[in-house]
Amino acid sequence: MRRLFNILLYGFLAICITVSVGSGLVYFLLSASVPDYDEDFTVAGLGGPVDILRDSSAVPHISATSAADVYFAIGFVHAQDRLGQLLRARRKAEASWPSDETLSVAPAVSDALASYAAGVNAWLELVSEGGRGRGSPELLIADERSIAAWTPGDSLRIARSFLNGLRPGSAREGMPSISGAIIPTDRPRVPELLATDPQQRLNAWAMDGDRTATGTPILAAEISGSLSLPSKWYLADLQFSTGPAIGATMPGVPFAIVGRNARVAWAFRSLPVPDEEAPGGPSSMQTAGFLTMLELFARSADANDATRVAADMLPKGMEALVIDRETVDRWPKEEAVRASSFRDIRLAELETRQSIFSTEGVMGVQRDTVSSVARTLLPLMAKELWFVQSRDSTEGTDADSLRRELLDRLASWNGEMDRYSPEPLLFWTWVWALQQRILKDEFPIAKQLWTRPNPDFLYAVLSDRRGSAIWCDIRPSSPRETCEKQVRVALDDALGWLVDRYGRDLSTWTWGEEHTLDMQWSPISSRGLLTDLLSLQAPISGDPFTQFLTSFGVEEDRPFLVSAGSNFQTVMSISEAAGSYYISPAGQSGHPLSRFYDNLFPSWIQGEYLTMSTDLSLARGGASGISRLTPATSDNPRMSEGQSE
Numbered sequence: 280m281r282r283l284f285n286i287l288l289y290g291f292l293a294i295c296i297t298v299s300v301g302s303g304l305v306y307f308l309l310s311a312s313v314p315d316y317d318e319d320f321t322v323a324g325l326g327g328p329v330d331i332l333r334d335s336s337a338v339p340h341i342s343a344t345s346a347a348d349v350y351f352a353i354g355f356v357h358a359q360d361r362l363g364q365l366l367r368a369r370r371k372a373e374a375s376w377p378s379d380e381t382l383s384v385a386p387a388v389s390d391a392l393a394s395y396a397a398g399v400n401a402w403l404e405l406v407s408e409g410g411r412g413r414g415s416p417e418l419l420i421a422d423e424r425s426i427a428a429w430t431p432g433d434s435l436r437i438a439r440s441f442l443n444g445l446r447p448g449s450a451r452e453g454m455p456s457i458s459g460a461i462i463p464t465d466r467p468r469v470p471e472l473l474a475t476d477p478q479q480r481l482n483a484w485a486m487d488g489d490r491t492a493t494g495t496p497i498l499a500a501e502i503s504g505s506l507s508l509p510s511k512w513y514l515a516d517l518q519f520s521t522g523p524a525i526g527a528t529m530p531g532v533p534f535a536i537v538g539r540n541a542r543v544a545w546a547f548r549s550l551p552v553p554d555e556e557a558p559g560g561p562s563s564m565q566t567a568g569f570l571t572m573l574e575l576f577a578r579s580a581d582a583n584d585a586t587r588v589a590a591d592m593l594p595k596g597m598e599a600l601v602i603d604r605e606t607v608d609r610w611p612k613e614e615a616v617r618a619s620s621f622r623d624i625r626l627a628e629l630e631t632r633q634s635i636f637s638t639e640g641v642m643g644v645q646r647d648t649v650s651s652v653a654r655t656l657l658p659l660m661a662k663e664l665w666f667v668q669s670r671d672s673t674e675g676t677d678a679d680s681l682r683r684e685l686l687d688r689l690a691s692w693n694g695e696m697d698r699y700s701p702e703p704l705l706f707w708t709w710v711w712a713l714q715q716r717i718l719k720d721e722f723p724i725a726k727q728l729w730t731r732p733n734p735d736f737l738y739a740v741l742s743d744r745r746g747s748a749i750w751c752d753i754r755p756s757s758p759r760e761t762c763e764k765q766v767r768v769a770l771d772d773a774l775g776w777l778v779d780r781y782g783r784d785l786s787t788w789t790w791g792e793e794h795t796l797d798m799q800w801s802p803i804s805s806r807g808l809l810t811d812l813l814s815l816q817a818p819i820s821g822d823p824f825t826q827f828l829t830s831f832g833v834e835e836d837r838p839f840l841v842s843a844g845s846n847f848q849t850v851m852s853i854s855e856a857a858g859s860y861y862i863s864p865a866g867q868s869g870h871p872l873s874r875f876y877d878n879l880f881p882s883w884i885q886g887e888y889l890t891m892s893t894d895l896s897l898a899r900g901g902a903s904g905i906s907r908l909t910p911a912t913s914d915n916p917r918m919s920e921g922q923s924e
Contacts, residue, residue: 312412316904335901354398364417372436393430437531444478471735479504483546497853501547510870523893524577534573582608653694681911698791713769791818
């Protein structure tokens with residue numbers, strides 16, 4: 280018996296040692312790819328020295344004597360922090376547009392893309408020499424043992440993929456053909472039913488100086504899309520000899536998509552473009568024009584100068600907003616007319632609520648979580664229930680009492696989608712159940728039509744626009760169901776679902792229990808222990824139609840799980856020395872072992888903006904690293920500071 284015990288003990292110890300050694304080795308290999316922000320490098324391809332100052336949030340402030348060296352450096356730091364993301368973006372773009380077309384682009388853009396590619400390749404060469412864990416954790420298990428050099432064409436394709444993602448996805452996903460076959464002939468065609476959202480969206484609005492506390496314009500901008508780690512956006516300050524340009528860059532592209540220089544700030548608003556007008560998405564030439572416009576924006580002297588550029592190069596489906604110290608300008612000159620969305624309705628309410636706005640007030644508007652959907656749909660859904668007892672109670676007085684408590688809560692609710700409140704959960708579960716009641720019998724296979732929240736369609740049906748109330752009828756059944764009947768039954772469906780999950784004490788239910796953000800590390804698509812360790816999860820306020828946007832409706836079994844939303848928000852005022860204010864859900868680094876992997880997440884959840892300044896003296900306070908890139912020469916061969924000669 281003692282011998283058996285010793286064998287088991289030694290076996291257990293051996294397993295523990297093996298696991299410990301294996302874990303230590305894995306950790307060592309992974310940590311080798313975490314960049315040292317204080318490391319200096321000697322690299323080929325530079326015209327002169329470049330200084331890279333990373334502030335307390337790891338935002339790089341790049342200073343050089345030439346624009347070419349600045350673009351080289353942004354390529355270098357993109358690869359340093361987001362190499363895996365760069366390569367994934369390249370593979371995705373190549374799959375969509377495999378041909379590498381030769382384009383006639385402006386010389387400044389051509390030079391910028393070439394310099395950027397040289398910077399990416401300089402980091403790739405350092406990685407290939409070993410000792411840096413292949414530059415990114417996911418590349419340790421990649422099939423390919425060598426990484427192809429970056430080219431200017433790679434950046435063009437990634438920019439083209441971004442522009443294509445601004446279009447609605449219906450045509451690309453085959454929805455028109457499905458919809459044409461499955462809509463019953465006795466149902467009125469409601470356009471909102473088949474509308475699909477784009478992969479990402481740009482939104483922006485501006486306040487004239489006569490409505491701001493400083494007397495100068497304020498520009499608010501947002502980029503929404505999938506929420507994953509790392510973020511699609513990378514903050515950077517490019518200190519050109521002609522002045523700085525700071526904002527949100529996209530790894531793979533050297534220009535600020537949304538940003539400002541010392542004189543102007545710019546942003547864009549997405550506009551709907553029917554697929555028949557652009558069946559193939561943006562062309563290569565349109566993409567080149569877009570990049571040219573961004574490069575010129577960074578050098579614009581005033582708002583009018585910037586919009587003159589946009590007039591020739593702005594892609595279809597985008598509106599450009601530009602401010603300087605005196606003017607708010609846009610292209611097209613006349614504000615684009617589009618159908619008013621629920622978000623637009625709420626924004627108009629907030630804009631008219633007060634006459635003068637500070638930058639803090641504009642931030643409050645961006646983070647607003649009051650839902651116009653709730654304020655619009657709830658009176659239509661509950662109009663027959665708020666003042667009369669349920670006529671369909673089959674569960675006795677206890678069920679009626681619970682219904683009454685729910686309805687009383689919703690009657691006094693202002694539509695605030697607060698993560699700690701039960702009312703948003705009550706409302707959206709009711710809407711979710713109602714949408715299934717109306718659509719699931721007609722579209723049993725096309726789940727996206729009844730799992731994706733579609734309040735525009737529900738409003739048309741509940742208000743009986745052009746006879747749309749007929750959608751409430753379940754076709755195989757008799758007699759004909761009314762919308763009032765479906766609303767009452769959907770309420771019981773919602774209550775049953777909630778009671779099964781949370782019990783009968785309504786006061787303990789909260790929106791955040793179901794409305795939870797799940798930001799996963801992009802290289803891993805399947806769920807598992809590793810995914811859970813690397814992901815960020817938290818209850819979150821808002822809904823898909825609030826100013827602070829949090830989208831859901833992808834998973835049928837977890838209908839309110841958040842997978843997309845406001846990925847980047849900024850408020851910019853040229854008059855303020857601080858520069859601009861930004862908020863992003865993740866960190867600058869794409870490496871899970873970096874302290875800058877998720878350092879911005881708590882601020883984003885709490886709605887705390889960070890300052891992004893073009894003033895290097897401010898950026899030095901609490902700097903996380905200072906690095907220098909030095910040109911390689913025959914007497915000074917390329918090496919990092921840590922290498923011996």
